[in-house]
Each structure stands twice: as structure tokens, then as C-alpha cells.
Amino acid sequence: MSDIMRPIPFSNLMNWILSEYKSQGSIFGVSKLVRHDNGKALPMFKEKIESPYGPAAGPHTQLAQNLVAAYAAGSRFFELKTVQIMDGDELSKCVAKPCITADDECYNCEWSTELYVPQAFDEYVKGWFACKLLAKELGLGDPDGFVFNMSVGYDLKGIQSEKIDKYIEGMKDASGSAVWQECMDWALNNLDKFQNVDADYMKGISPKVSNSITESTLHGCPPDEIERIATYLITEKNLNTYVKCNPTLLGYEFARKTLDGLGFDYIAFDDHHFVEDLQWADAVPMFQRLMKLTAERGLEFGVKLTNTFPVDVKAGELPSEEMYMSGRSLYPLSLSLAGKLAKEFGGKLRISYSGGADYYNIRDLFNAGIWPITMATTVLKSGGYQRFSQIGNLLMDIDYGPWAGVDPAKVEGMVTAFASDNHYQKPMKPLPSRKTDKKVPLIDCFSAPCRNGCPIEQDIPAYLMRVNAGKFEEALEIITHRNALPFITGTICSHRCQDKCMRNSYEESVYIRTQKLKAAEGGFDALLPKLKPGAPVAGKKVAVIGGGPAGMSAAYFLGRSGVDVTVFERKDSLGGIVRHVIPAFRISDEAIDNDVKLMNAMGVKVELNTEVKDVQELFGKGYTHVILATGAWEKGSAGLEYGQEMNVIEFLENAKKNPGSLNLGKHVVVIGGGNTAMDAARAAKRIPGVESVSLVYRRTKRYMPADQEELEFALEDGVEFRELLAPVGVKDGVLTCHVMELGAPDASGRRSPVDTGKVAEVPADTVITAVGEKVDTALYTANGLEVDKRGKAVVNADTLESSVKNVFVIGDGMKGPGTVVEAIADATKAARAIENFDVDTYVDKNVNPDYQKPLSRRGDLCADCKSSSEIRCLGCATVCETCTEVCPNRANVAVAVPGMRQRQIIHVDGMCNECGNCGTFCPYDSRPYKDKFTLFWSEEDFQNSENQGFLKLDGTKTRVRLDGQVKEYDVADESCGLYDPLRRLICAVYDNYSYLLK
Known part of the structure; x- marks a missing residue:
């Protein structure tokens, strides 16, 4: 077996x-x-x-x-x-x-x-x-x-x-x-x-x-x-x-x-x-x-x-x-x-x-x-x-x-x-899964998980190599091909790419976001003068309603493709939530302005202080397509039974524009556990007169939706975390809460809060609610767009076109509050649906031509990542082979196949006891000991397994199980009928790795 x-x-x-x-x-x-x-x-x-x-x-x-x-x-x-x-x-x-x-x-x-x-x-x-x-x-x-x-x-x-x-x-x-x-x-x-x-x-x-x-x-x-x-x-x-x-x-x-x-x-x-x-x-x-x-x-x-x-x-x-x-x-x-x-x-x-x-x-x-x-x-x-x-x-x-x-x-x-x-502290948040949702292929399984984790699949290894070489302009050119907002994402991106980074199983992720900002700052002055709109596209004129990250990105991509595009923004400057709500201690106006300059370089026209409510009016003015990128500005509520609550967006806007106008009292409570709640709590700490800021959440920090680093920043700023409290109401400077406890874990390990019947009181002169903003359903229904039960526009999943022809909905206004990079992903879909462009221009540059360079980094941990000048990228698009490393028995082997890119993985059945460790670390949703092409040493083991693989017979005759079918081939014959990459892999084993055969 x-x-x-x-x-x-x-x-x-x-x-x-x-x-x-x-x-x-x-x-x-x-x-x-x-x-x-x-x-x-x-x-x-x-x-x-x-x-x-x-x-x-x-x-x-x-x-x-x-x-x-x-x-x-x-x-x-x-x-x-x-x-x-x-x-x-x-x-x-x-x-x-x-x-x-x-x-x-x-x-x-x-x-x-x-x-x-x-x-x-x-x-x-x-x-x-x-x-x-x-x-x-x-x-x-x-x-x-x-x-x-x-x-x-x-x-x-x-x-x-x-x-x-x-x-x-x-x-x-x-x-x-x-x-x-x-x-x-x-x-x-x-x-x-x-x-x-x-x-x-x-x-x-x-x-x-x-x-x-x-x-x-x-x-x-x-x-x-x-x-x-x-x-x-x-x-x-x-x-x-x-x-x-x-x-x-x-x-x-x-x-x-x-x-x-x-x-x-x-x-x-x-x-x-x-x-x-x-x-x-x-x-x-x-x-x-x-x-x-x-x-x-x-x-x-x-x-x-x-x-x-x-x-x-x-x-x-x-x-x-x-x-x-x-x-x-x-x-x-x-x-x-x-x-x-x-x-x-x-x-x-x-x-x-x-x-x-x-x-x-x-x-x-x-x-x-x-x-x-x-x-x-x-x-x-x-x-x-x-x-x-x-x-x-x-x-x-x-x-x-x-x-x-x-x-x-x-x-x-x-x-x-x-x-x-x-090194011995468990992060407050559970470590995110490094797994992608893809199954491991039999051939060419090396890929960069960071790209798969990124909603826009940025060519991360490609630009990391250029940054490491000091080629910032080239790095920024690669970044901006898929990412219209390198300064914003280089500063505040939620970096899901880093969650997938294979370096996490060494010590901690490569600081991908930091390197992106380094490329943006280092390459901006050289690249900006070279940017220009594409050749004019006849018959297309696009109106983008909303100048936040989604709208700016859509305009950038369309302008680069040569489409006549105008952004209509109701406020006096572009940037949306990032500009007007996210605190200045997290991102500067200068960073946002640089991304606006990149958009402007693509010939985008902008009309500020202009609110558009009628889509058909735009069609009447000659626009052929409309993109709604209006964000999620409608107020959310904590549902307090009594007392007043301040909306988080309202608070953050005022805190950024005119903090002196706010009179919050001595004690502030923020209800919520997401990144916006962390922003609000940190911003409140900076308001004159505030002595304490408490963050109330019905679960523990471990189950808060906020990113680990945002939790850490809030703690560093002195925010008090009041865990396992469910707010009831606020009166006379006191927020009354039900005391919760975590119940038994479910099958996934998640523990739901259970009311203990006890009550706790938290000093609260002001209560700020940060529990999720809502989309403006009225805008959609007024323009004839079909909406779902939650009031969100119904769109085509591939193009984001709404039920009204040539009207697209993207960003937070489409699905509710999300991340900047998700907004860019939406913008890419809609822009490509209007005027397609190639997103894969730089894909091949993710592979390092020097195979040995990333291979040489394998096994070496960094003593102090934060002080290290080394980027530490493992070059997964060039070489993975993780399953070969983590197998104690050496049952997964990397084999060089003539004419094929890099080395391929062979699983040696007779050396495996199915401990499962390679399945833990494979970046795919797969178990290499079950899913990789397998070499069998005996007929008995071949019969007792369901793995796709091969058994050597006489000479080059080979028994192969593939897609559930067992057939015999003479692999020396190129026309034998076996899938050629697998045939060449088997031949490579016979010719150059015969020691694998028992």
C-alpha cells in the first residue's frame, strides 16, 4: 500500500x-x-x-x-x-x-x-x-x-x-x-x-x-x-x-x-x-x-x-x-x-x-x-x-x-x-492559509503563491527582482501594468499576497508592500514623463462616476488603452475613502497625489465637485459606457437599544479635516473589530481632550477581522481592547454591554460568542460605530439597475456589467466595503470588458533566468527580518520544490527534464508513509504524496495505490495510470500516445535518474 x-x-x-x-x-x-x-x-x-x-x-x-x-x-x-x-x-x-x-x-x-x-x-x-x-x-x-x-x-x-x-x-x-x-x-x-x-x-x-x-x-x-x-x-x-x-x-x-x-x-x-x-x-x-x-x-x-x-x-x-x-x-x-x-x-x-x-x-x-x-x-x-x-x-x-x-x-x-x-509569541490573529484554491498539476507545478493571493495577480517576483537590482523604473513599469495605484497600495494595501508568501514558513513574509512603495518612490520621476495614453479608440466614450480607488483605476486603464474617459467626482479632490477618511498618519496626500498624476498621464479628464445621479443623462451627452464607482458611504449601525452613536465615516472625515471641531469627551468607545475600527480608535487617541479609547468587540482579538498589523498599531497607540463584550446601549457616559464567552470550537476551530448573562460597563462619553458601511441602493434603483435582496447591484461576474446595458458597477459600491486592491481588480474587469488589454505582458519576467539564485536561499532563516536589507524572496515562480524539502523520507524528488522549464517533481511511492507533511506546505490545495506523478517500485504497490504514476517494465516499456486509466507504453517512442511532458519526464528518470528505480 x-x-x-x-x-x-x-x-x-x-x-x-x-x-x-x-x-x-x-x-x-x-x-x-x-x-x-x-x-x-x-x-x-x-x-x-x-x-x-x-x-x-x-x-x-x-x-x-x-x-x-x-x-x-x-x-x-x-x-x-x-x-x-x-x-x-x-x-x-x-x-x-x-x-x-x-x-x-x-x-x-x-x-x-x-x-x-x-x-x-x-x-x-x-x-x-x-x-x-x-x-x-x-x-x-x-x-x-x-x-x-x-x-x-x-x-x-x-x-x-x-x-x-x-x-x-x-x-x-x-x-x-x-x-x-x-x-x-x-x-x-x-x-x-x-x-x-x-x-x-x-x-x-x-x-x-x-x-x-x-x-x-x-x-x-x-x-x-x-x-x-x-x-x-x-x-x-x-x-x-x-x-x-x-x-x-x-x-x-x-x-x-x-x-x-x-x-x-x-x-x-x-x-x-x-x-x-x-x-x-x-x-x-x-x-x-x-x-x-x-x-x-x-x-x-x-x-x-x-x-x-x-x-x-x-x-x-x-x-x-x-x-x-x-x-x-x-x-x-x-x-x-x-x-x-x-x-x-x-x-x-x-x-x-x-x-x-x-x-x-x-x-x-x-x-x-x-x-x-x-x-x-x-x-x-x-x-x-x-x-x-x-x-x-x-x-x-x-x-x-x-x-x-x-x-x-x-x-x-x-x-x-x-x-x-x-519567535515564541503566537500572532493575535490566526495565521492565514498559504493554500491557493487550485489543484497541483502533474507538470510545471511551480508558481508564485503571492501572485495567486493578489486579487490583481501582480507580477510580484518580477518587480521584486528589479527592486533588488536597483532597477526601480523597470520595477514600477511592471507594477503599473496591473496596478494603477502603486503609491496607495504601496502604503496601505491589505497585502493578501503576503499571506500566501512561502517565506511565512521560514520566519515571516517578504515585505512585498514595502518593496512596491520603494519601486514607486524610486521609479516615479523617471517613468512619469514616459507615460502617455494609447492610440485613440473610435466610438467609445466612458464616464466614470466616482473618483476613489476603483474609479481612478478604471480611468487609468481605459486611458492607457486609448479610450476617451472622464471621471466625475462629487468632492473637491480625487481619492475617495483613502483621501477623505483614512487618517493622514496612515497615508499622506502626497502619495495619493502621485497616483492621480499617473492617471492624468493617461489623458483622463476630471470634473470635480460634480455629482451625477442620472446615467441616461450621460448617454444623452454622447457617453457610450458608464462605470459606477461610487463607494460605500451609507452609514452602518451597531443597533444600540438606546443612546447616541457616531458613524465612523463621519468621525474620520471630521478628524482628518478639522479635528479641533470634535468634542468627544474624555472616554471614547469604538464598536467594531475591522481595520476601519482600528483607524477610528487610533484617530480618536489623537483628538484633544481624549484620555482613553476602548475598542469593544464581542469576540477576542483572535477573531477580529482587522489585519494583524492594524491590531498591533492600535495596541502601540494605547487603545484598550475590551474583548467579549456585546454593546447594549449608552447613557450618562456609560456603555452597557453583555459579557460574552467563547463557546466550543466548531469543526473549523472557530468559537462563537455565547452570552454569559453578566453585564459590564465601559466609560463612554462618545460611542463610534464601525460595523461596516453600506452601498447606496437608491442610486441603482433610480437608474433602473436590478439589485439583490441586500440592495447590491446584480452584475455579470466576469465583466461587472449591470442589468442595464453598458453600465458597470465596481468597487465598494458593488459589493460593500472592500480593499483598495479589490477595487483595482474590479476596475480591471470593467475596463477590459469595454476595451480589452493584455494583463500578462510581464508574466515571463517572474521567472529568474538564474535557477540557482533562488535555490541558494532555500533553508536559510533570517535572524532579524526588519533590519535585513535582503528582500528574502524565494523565487517560487522559478523554483518551488517545497514538497521535496519538507518530506523527512525524501520521497518527493526534483528531476530535470531536457527541454522543459526547471525541474519536475516525482513522488517515490516506496519511500512514503503518507505522513502528510508535504500536503501542509504545498501552496496548492493538494497533497503531493497523493497528487503528484508517482514512481512505483513494484506491481503490488502500483495496484494498491490510486496515484497517477508509472511502473517500469522491461526496457523502456512502462505501465502508466493516468486519469483513472491504466495503459502500457514504450516511452522511447515519441508517438506512443502518452501525454508528451509525462513521457519525457519518465524518460528523464530512466536516462539520468536511474538510481530512483529500485
């Missing part, structure tokens, strides 16, 4: 490694190889490690290729995936699939190897032997400079069983095993494949794979059982021993308070694990006894911090009832436990760490004496194993002295710091 992993024989494994390295310079996709050539190493278990980090016991240490990939990326301490008496098919049936999602914090519902224990043993031995060969052959470091650490569970009886005992003894000395002989035989029979390895070296490779072990226990394991297991491993197996601890040692109240304080209040768990798990009072004396026991035998003892943290599945994250949390939400708990233990033991208890360790904290952990350090969550994200490469280079200059204890003061400093560190 598709979720059954088929271990690769050692001969195939080495053929893959050496062939890929020779042709591409990479090993299992890791191109940033880390070489330790300084001759330094840290002593560990009477062995040595050249670097104090590596993969944790989990998905990255299950198969031999995983271990090799981690080693190539600089890892030197490997915590092998846990083995237990229940294994193979029996265990696999207990693991719900998909079993991993690492979108932000990580969740999983698997806990030990899905292989049979003898298979796991073989994988670890093969990985050990391969790393020994590669260390010498490729000069990656000292062949004896890395350590494999076993992990076993979960009860003494199981660990003492013949199966697990044989595993432990074999890991201590693998020389008598069949797999060791397999590895040695292949190596000696293939000396010609090596330049730096000879027979004597191969024969000298130590079969002593591991002399250390980590005891992993299930939640609820009694303390005496934990100690019995550890004692057995120390006294009977003579192993350096770590005991893995659970975060539950901190107590329920501490864990709940800590996670709530960092914004992880939605993570659901109760206290039963805290009650049932090992208690602090039992743990401390146990560890003291075990420390003494190992010291008497010349062994090392320590604790492993921490196990993953069990939480409830509430929003369908995984197909199970309970799942295990790790990553940045686990870091505060694991680190707090480290601090508590360091203080209790005076730094003398050794701590092996794995609980949200990553690029941002690993140096501090090491400097505090906490090592070795293992990781899983960070390398499950985009960049994958190559995140290890960056960490390896970061740690090259560490102090290589022996472990001298844990520094309690340094750990305490780190514990204090995480409370204010953004």
Missing part, C-alpha cells in the same frame, strides 16, 4: 548517493553540505561529536536516507527513532494518516518506528556505514565524529523481550549481523567508486553503532517502572542512559498559564496527563539515584527534555482524538523545565534537549551547557534538512571543551526572555 515504506538495499542507497552527488553536488536533495575541517569535536559517551546537534527521535531518523541527509547537512548527534515491541503492521494500524502537520507549531499522532524492529536495525546500520564512507570520501569531517543514540520504549517487559534485546545488542556491536556484512561486501566490491576510501579503511569501520540510549516512556508510566527500565539499561546493558521527561512535570496550571500568555490559548488539554505522569517529587530523587548509579559504572546519565506534549484534536488538525504538540509552543515548556532542573541540581544534571530548538535559540542553549540538541519541527518546514546546514555554520566557532555543567543563571535568562520574544 502507499503508506508502506520499502527500505532501500545498501547497494541502491549508495548508488543513489554517489550518483546524485556526482551529477548534482547534492545528497538526497541536500546541496548545502557542511564540512567539519577544523579538527575539533566535543567529547560525548567516550566518543566525540563535531557538532552538538542533529535530528530528534522521529520522522528524520526512521530510514537510512534520512540519517544520511541529516549528516550531509552537518548533524553529528542522531537520536534514532524509538523502537518498541509493537512494530510493523500492528503499529501502523494504530497510526492515523496523515500523522504530521507542522504548519506553525507541530502536531503528530505517531510515536515510534513504523518498521519492524529488525528493519529499523538494518536502517540504522546502513545509515551508520554510509555516513562513515561519506565522511572520508567527501571530506565531510572526522569519520568518528558523530554519535548514534538509541531510543527504546515503553515498558520494561517489552524492552527485555528477545526482539528488543537483540536490537540493543546488535546496535552495541553489529559485526555479526547480516546487514553489516551486506554493507561491508558492497563497499569492498565497489572500491572503484571511491577516490579517498580504500579497503583498509572500510575494514576498519567500527561496528559499534551505539553505546547510549534514551528511555522513552508513555504518558502515565509509573515512576518505579521508569526507574526499573533505566536501572536495567545501565546495569544490565551497560549503556549511557537518558530518561525522556514529559512537560507535565511542570504541572497543569503552569503549562496552561504559560501557553495562554503566549497566545496559544486555543490549544486544548486537561489535567489528566499531569496527574497521571511522573511527578516532580518522585522525579528528583530518582534522577539523583540514577546519577549515582551511572557514576559508579563510569557511564553518563542525563534527562532528555522533553517528550512531545499531548493535546486534544479540536479543529480537525489530524484524524485522531489526541495528538502530540511540538515546536515553538513546546519550547517555553521544555526550557522552563530545563531551568527548574538546572536550579534543583545546581547544573550537575546533564540535559539533552529537544523542544522547539531551532536556529534562533540553539546557540544560547549550547552556551548554557544544554547539549546535545536535537530537532524535528524546524526541519519539517520549508528548507527541510538544509536548515541543519545553516545551524552547522552558525555553530562552527563554539567552545569545544568537555561538558562543564548547565548554567542555571543563563537558562533562567532564556526563560525570562521567551515571554517577550516574537
Whole structure:
């Protein structure tokens, strides 16, 4: 079946490694190889490690290729995936699939190897032997400079069983095993494949794979059982021993308070694990006894911090009832436990760490004496194993002295710091989905999600490359082809593009909006004189009613196309809501004026202080088309049962034009949770005489519609957020509200407010209502336009033409309050319906001609994005390959196909256990492990899968499943009938990637 992993024989494994390295310079996709050539190493278990980090016991240490990939990326301490008496098919049936999602914090519902224990043993031995060969052959470091650490569970009886005992003894000395002989035989029979390895070296490779072990226990394991297991491993197996601890040692109240304080209040768990798990009072004396026991035998003892943290599945994250949390939400708990233990033991208890360790904290952990350090969550994200490469280079200059204890003061400093560190703070708003609504294609799946997230599909990678090169005029030329308002959108755009940016899975989005403004400011003076209207179009004359963002954009596009166009604006200047309502501290008149100049350059005529109410009158004056872009200026209401409320538009207009005329009193309340509400609250803070501004909303900040950055700006300005309050009425300077609470999450995780029956009062001299403005239905009905039940004009979805021929409705006036870029999208539709123009002129410029340039950025996190001069764009239109990076097993492979653009993705069925992680990070609404073209190794696996893919038969004859049909083709024959891009992809595998074939 598709979720059954088929271990690769050692001969195939080495053929893959050496062939890929020779042709591409990479090993299992890791191109940033880390070489330790300084001759330094840290002593560990009477062995040595050249670097104090590596993969944790989990998905990255299950198969031999995983271990090799981690080693190539600089890892030197490997915590092998846990083995237990229940294994193979029996265990696999207990693991719900998909079993991993690492979108932000990580969740999983698997806990030990899905292989049979003898298979796991073989994988670890093969990985050990391969790393020994590669260390010498490729000069990656000292062949004896890395350590494999076993992990076993979960009860003494199981660990003492013949199966697990044989595993432990074999890991201590693998020389008598069949797999060791397999590895040695292949190596000696293939000396010609090596330049730096000879027979004597191969024969000298130590079969002593591991002399250390980590005891992993299930939640609820009694303390005496934990100690019995550890004692057995120390006294009977003579192993350096770590005991893995659970975060539950901190107590329920501490864990709940800590996670709530960092914004992880939605993570659901109760206290039963805290009650049932090992208690602090039992743990401390146990560890003291075990420390003494190992010291008497010349062994090392320590604790492993921490196990993953069990939480409830509430929003369908995984197909199970309970799942295990790790990553940045686990870091505060694991680190707090480290601090508590360091203080209790005076730094003398050794701590092996794995609980949200990553690029941002690993140096501090090491400097505090906490090592070795293992990781899983960070390398499950985009960049994958190559995140290890960056960490390896970061740690090259560490102090290589022996472990001298844990520094309690340094750990305490780190514990204090995480409370204010953004890396461990959950944003107030849920992270937006990076997914598009498109299905991943079998071929050419690389695309820029930022473009797909943008309502006008701006050529973002194209202009980012030009800005990065200092070519601002060219960048602005590309921007203005689709975007008539580069200054306005460069300043206040809601930047949905950034929501989709793949950089979000590294640290934070590329600052696309900032770069757009940089291009606008840098290229404006050079580009403006070159702009001119298009060649005159006969027979078309367009009236645009409304000079806001939608109207200005429509006029710009029409003028550029050569259409005679006039804008009628009832106010004394263009800009609409942006000009007259949005506060000056958010956007300047100069920025708006620059966009007006761009529009004017296209020959647009403007009539200010002119209100048009009769469309037919315009037709009578010779206009052939009319575009209604009147905005949404009708007042909304909070529906207070009593008292007066001020409309937000009215307030913001006055606050911008004449703030001195406003007498709001000392206490102002803004009702609402959108961006306009944030504008109002911030503007009110600036009105003379106002002492406090409260923002009242019936849900929490997490569920407010406002953008994250607008919430942050409001908080910085001192706005008080009064969450979970539903306003009733205002009287005598007091706003009375019902107190709400969030109900149980629905299937999507959203929690609706529920009235508690309690009442709260908020000081309120003035109440401003910001709950959504309405469209002017009267204008439409007066002109004969059909409207829907909500009073909005009924339009053609593709052209935005109304029920009246040649009358179009765009912007906020069509669908209600929206964003500027949505208004531009509407304007584009209507303008193209009147006089079509090509929007794809610059699409090809999104692709970087230097494929290696964006590829070189993969895996590198930015230490300080706000201070960085690097744009950080990953160049997704040129190269994606995210699914290849985030797969622990390397089951998704990038293949170069002659004559085709960039590399194509092949999914290798036999290497996949359907963990699902690639589905989390694929920018499409797809699961690559199910939806990408799949290579099968056997007829059995081909039959047991529904994936579209192929199975090699004799020579170039190939069995292919495509669109539900199975046929056989000779792919060497160009006229065989198979879809040619797929035929060429298969041929590329046969000709240049034969090592993929088992």
C-alpha cells in the first residue's frame, strides 16, 4: 500500500548517493553540505561529536536516507527513532494518516518506528556505514565524529523481550549481523567508486553503532517502572542512559498559564496527563539515584527534555482524538523545565534537549551547557534538512571543551526572555492559509503563491527582482501594468499576497508592500514623463462616476488603452475613502497625489465637485459606457437599544479635516473589530481632550477581522481592547454591554460568542460605530439597475456589467466595503470588458533566468527580518520544490527534464508513509504524496495505490495510470500516445535518474 515504506538495499542507497552527488553536488536533495575541517569535536559517551546537534527521535531518523541527509547537512548527534515491541503492521494500524502537520507549531499522532524492529536495525546500520564512507570520501569531517543514540520504549517487559534485546545488542556491536556484512561486501566490491576510501579503511569501520540510549516512556508510566527500565539499561546493558521527561512535570496550571500568555490559548488539554505522569517529587530523587548509579559504572546519565506534549484534536488538525504538540509552543515548556532542573541540581544534571530548538535559540542553549540538541519541527518546514546546514555554520566557532555543567543563571535568562520574544509569541490573529484554491498539476507545478493571493495577480517576483537590482523604473513599469495605484497600495494595501508568501514558513513574509512603495518612490520621476495614453479608440466614450480607488483605476486603464474617459467626482479632490477618511498618519496626500498624476498621464479628464445621479443623462451627452464607482458611504449601525452613536465615516472625515471641531469627551468607545475600527480608535487617541479609547468587540482579538498589523498599531497607540463584550446601549457616559464567552470550537476551530448573562460597563462619553458601511441602493434603483435582496447591484461576474446595458458597477459600491486592491481588480474587469488589454505582458519576467539564485536561499532563516536589507524572496515562480524539502523520507524528488522549464517533481511511492507533511506546505490545495506523478517500485504497490504514476517494465516499456486509466507504453517512442511532458519526464528518470528505480 502507499503508506508502506520499502527500505532501500545498501547497494541502491549508495548508488543513489554517489550518483546524485556526482551529477548534482547534492545528497538526497541536500546541496548545502557542511564540512567539519577544523579538527575539533566535543567529547560525548567516550566518543566525540563535531557538532552538538542533529535530528530528534522521529520522522528524520526512521530510514537510512534520512540519517544520511541529516549528516550531509552537518548533524553529528542522531537520536534514532524509538523502537518498541509493537512494530510493523500492528503499529501502523494504530497510526492515523496523515500523522504530521507542522504548519506553525507541530502536531503528530505517531510515536515510534513504523518498521519492524529488525528493519529499523538494518536502517540504522546502513545509515551508520554510509555516513562513515561519506565522511572520508567527501571530506565531510572526522569519520568518528558523530554519535548514534538509541531510543527504546515503553515498558520494561517489552524492552527485555528477545526482539528488543537483540536490537540493543546488535546496535552495541553489529559485526555479526547480516546487514553489516551486506554493507561491508558492497563497499569492498565497489572500491572503484571511491577516490579517498580504500579497503583498509572500510575494514576498519567500527561496528559499534551505539553505546547510549534514551528511555522513552508513555504518558502515565509509573515512576518505579521508569526507574526499573533505566536501572536495567545501565546495569544490565551497560549503556549511557537518558530518561525522556514529559512537560507535565511542570504541572497543569503552569503549562496552561504559560501557553495562554503566549497566545496559544486555543490549544486544548486537561489535567489528566499531569496527574497521571511522573511527578516532580518522585522525579528528583530518582534522577539523583540514577546519577549515582551511572557514576559508579563510569557511564553518563542525563534527562532528555522533553517528550512531545499531548493535546486534544479540536479543529480537525489530524484524524485522531489526541495528538502530540511540538515546536515553538513546546519550547517555553521544555526550557522552563530545563531551568527548574538546572536550579534543583545546581547544573550537575546533564540535559539533552529537544523542544522547539531551532536556529534562533540553539546557540544560547549550547552556551548554557544544554547539549546535545536535537530537532524535528524546524526541519519539517520549508528548507527541510538544509536548515541543519545553516545551524552547522552558525555553530562552527563554539567552545569545544568537555561538558562543564548547565548554567542555571543563563537558562533562567532564556526563560525570562521567551515571554517577550516574537519567535515564541503566537500572532493575535490566526495565521492565514498559504493554500491557493487550485489543484497541483502533474507538470510545471511551480508558481508564485503571492501572485495567486493578489486579487490583481501582480507580477510580484518580477518587480521584486528589479527592486533588488536597483532597477526601480523597470520595477514600477511592471507594477503599473496591473496596478494603477502603486503609491496607495504601496502604503496601505491589505497585502493578501503576503499571506500566501512561502517565506511565512521560514520566519515571516517578504515585505512585498514595502518593496512596491520603494519601486514607486524610486521609479516615479523617471517613468512619469514616459507615460502617455494609447492610440485613440473610435466610438467609445466612458464616464466614470466616482473618483476613489476603483474609479481612478478604471480611468487609468481605459486611458492607457486609448479610450476617451472622464471621471466625475462629487468632492473637491480625487481619492475617495483613502483621501477623505483614512487618517493622514496612515497615508499622506502626497502619495495619493502621485497616483492621480499617473492617471492624468493617461489623458483622463476630471470634473470635480460634480455629482451625477442620472446615467441616461450621460448617454444623452454622447457617453457610450458608464462605470459606477461610487463607494460605500451609507452609514452602518451597531443597533444600540438606546443612546447616541457616531458613524465612523463621519468621525474620520471630521478628524482628518478639522479635528479641533470634535468634542468627544474624555472616554471614547469604538464598536467594531475591522481595520476601519482600528483607524477610528487610533484617530480618536489623537483628538484633544481624549484620555482613553476602548475598542469593544464581542469576540477576542483572535477573531477580529482587522489585519494583524492594524491590531498591533492600535495596541502601540494605547487603545484598550475590551474583548467579549456585546454593546447594549449608552447613557450618562456609560456603555452597557453583555459579557460574552467563547463557546466550543466548531469543526473549523472557530468559537462563537455565547452570552454569559453578566453585564459590564465601559466609560463612554462618545460611542463610534464601525460595523461596516453600506452601498447606496437608491442610486441603482433610480437608474433602473436590478439589485439583490441586500440592495447590491446584480452584475455579470466576469465583466461587472449591470442589468442595464453598458453600465458597470465596481468597487465598494458593488459589493460593500472592500480593499483598495479589490477595487483595482474590479476596475480591471470593467475596463477590459469595454476595451480589452493584455494583463500578462510581464508574466515571463517572474521567472529568474538564474535557477540557482533562488535555490541558494532555500533553508536559510533570517535572524532579524526588519533590519535585513535582503528582500528574502524565494523565487517560487522559478523554483518551488517545497514538497521535496519538507518530506523527512525524501520521497518527493526534483528531476530535470531536457527541454522543459526547471525541474519536475516525482513522488517515490516506496519511500512514503503518507505522513502528510508535504500536503501542509504545498501552496496548492493538494497533497503531493497523493497528487503528484508517482514512481512505483513494484506491481503490488502500483495496484494498491490510486496515484497517477508509472511502473517500469522491461526496457523502456512502462505501465502508466493516468486519469483513472491504466495503459502500457514504450516511452522511447515519441508517438506512443502518452501525454508528451509525462513521457519525457519518465524518460528523464530512466536516462539520468536511474538510481530512483529500485
